[in-house]
Amino acid sequence: MANTKQAVPDTLPLLRDRIDSIDSQIQALINERAQCAQKVAEVKLAEQGGDAVVFYRPEREAQVLRRVMERNEGPLGNEEMAKIFRQIMSSCLALEKPMRIAFLGPEGTFTQQAALKHFGKSIVSAPMAAIDEVFREVESGAANYGVVPVENSTEGVVNHTLDSFRDSRLKICGEVEVRIHHHLLISPHSNADEVTHIYSHQQSLAQCRAWLDRYWPHAERVAVSSNAEAARLAAEAGKNGRAVAAIAGEVAGEMYGLMTVSANIEDRPDNTTRFLIVGNQEVPASGKDKTSLLISAKNEPGALYHLLEAFERHGVDMTRLETRPSLMSRWGYIFYIDFVGHYQEEGCQAAIAELRDRASEVKVLGSYPVAVL
Ligand SMILES: O=C(O)C(=O)C[C@]1(C(=O)O)C=C[C@@H](O)C=C1
Incomplete structure (x- = not known):
């Protein structure tokens, strides 16, 4: 791409000629990239075979987008550039296999916006009437992944989503934040x-x-x-x-x-909702990850203190703690905890092992890349 560094012409016809020439190079390169993605699909099929093939790789996508932002020199901003690559990867993944994404519908919800922000536009949309339907659609295999809201910066947690994890075997594969303007x-x-x-x-x-x-x-x-x-x-x-x-x-x-x-009538100007991507796969470490746990505490004095102390001692940075009634015993509680790191990292594994000794149940809901966009 040496000629993109040539001196920029200064007349309109010459500038447009230059843009035409750059466009055709970009187009050829995007198609070359798409061919690589097709080849990746063949390799995955040969290695993993049949129904087990995992085409969507959240950790790889996060790494690609982070690298785009790191090496970006402008004048386009980092986010703007990453959005372009977000869509290129979305098109490439659709060539490998079109992804059907269930989300809290109907069409036009913020959850649909979150799905498009996370996966790009080349997806098949599957709007669902309720959060538990999103979970069921993915559990049954009718959708590849699901998108559900989990917390809002003004209003707090979305209880339906947290409660859906109690009986689900789905894993959290990613997160995405959307600024909400009402x-x-x-x-x-x-x-x-x-x-x-x-x-x-x-x-x-x-x-x-x-x-x-x-x-x-x-x-x-x-x-x-x-x-x-x-x-x-x-x-x-x-x-x-x-x-x-x-x-x-x-x-x-x-x-x-x-x-x-x-316009923009929300009480807080930074009003943001965080959404989770749920699926059937465990995501390998991307280098910058988060983990979510569901913990049933023992109903005894100091139970929460003993849980939290394990994080402190192993140097694991806890970022969120939510409490829900356990439904199993009156005044029993389930804690939802997020921390920085992947569950396979040493410190995280040690903390989780200790939590298992101290709690009646510890379920790793998933480790997933920290939202890039
Ligand atoms: O690297 C892969 O595994 C790919 O399938 C390629 C690619 C890409 O376009 O870069 C596409 C889809 C995956 O989710 C991740 C990355």
Whole structure:
């Protein structure tokens, strides 16, 4: 690619000639890369055979994207460049095998945005009506992977997702974060001054609580199954001559042809949701990983202290602790713990071994690359 370093011409026709020539080189190289991916698929098939072949390799994808960012010299920003490579890998993986991704639907949800951000656009979308359906779809093999929300920076944990791990054998294969912007939307056939009801998912209503109290104190807030469903209902209401507003994201608003009454109405400007990728595979270390555990503590004094102490002593950096009722005994608890590192690393293995002595159950939900994008 020596000629990309040539002096940049300064007339429009010459600049466009240069762009044409660079484009054709990029295109040829992308196809050469795609041929390599096809060959990788053949090698995987020969080595692993039949149904056992694992085409999607989260650890490898994370390494590729991190390297893209490290070596990037601009003027395109690191994230911008990584997004381009994200899509190139997505297309290459689809050539190896198209991936069917189940997510908390319907179309237009933030979870779908998370799926596209993580896997790129070359996937087959499978919207599901509920979080446990996402788990079931992947467990049954009908989908290759699933995407579910797990925590929001304003509203905290998504209990349904944590609870789904109790009885599931699925592993966490990855994580992805999405900045959440909410907008107040109405049908172009509705009049904003006449709005009496505001529909949204309960989490989104909570994320906009202060704004709603201030600007729409008299509108009734109605919790529905998803933001996309709220957007659909607002569009429907407009057609029937009613004025119903929805709180939803841009994608859902566009999907149902809604107008924005107020943009970015979330109470906290850094409002972010973290999503998990669940699948049937254990992911090898990528060099920068996280591990999630489910721990049933013994119902005895100091139980939590003894668990946490094991992390401290082995120098393992715990990043998150959530508590859920165990359902097995009254006032018994399950802890969900995230820490930095891969479960196969020495310090992590030592800490986990000790936890197994101290708890009634320790389940490794998965080790997975820290989100790159
Ligand atoms: O390296 C692999 O195993 C590949 O299949 C190639 C590739 C890529 O395009 O770079 C594609 C899909 C995998 O998820 C990881 C990487």
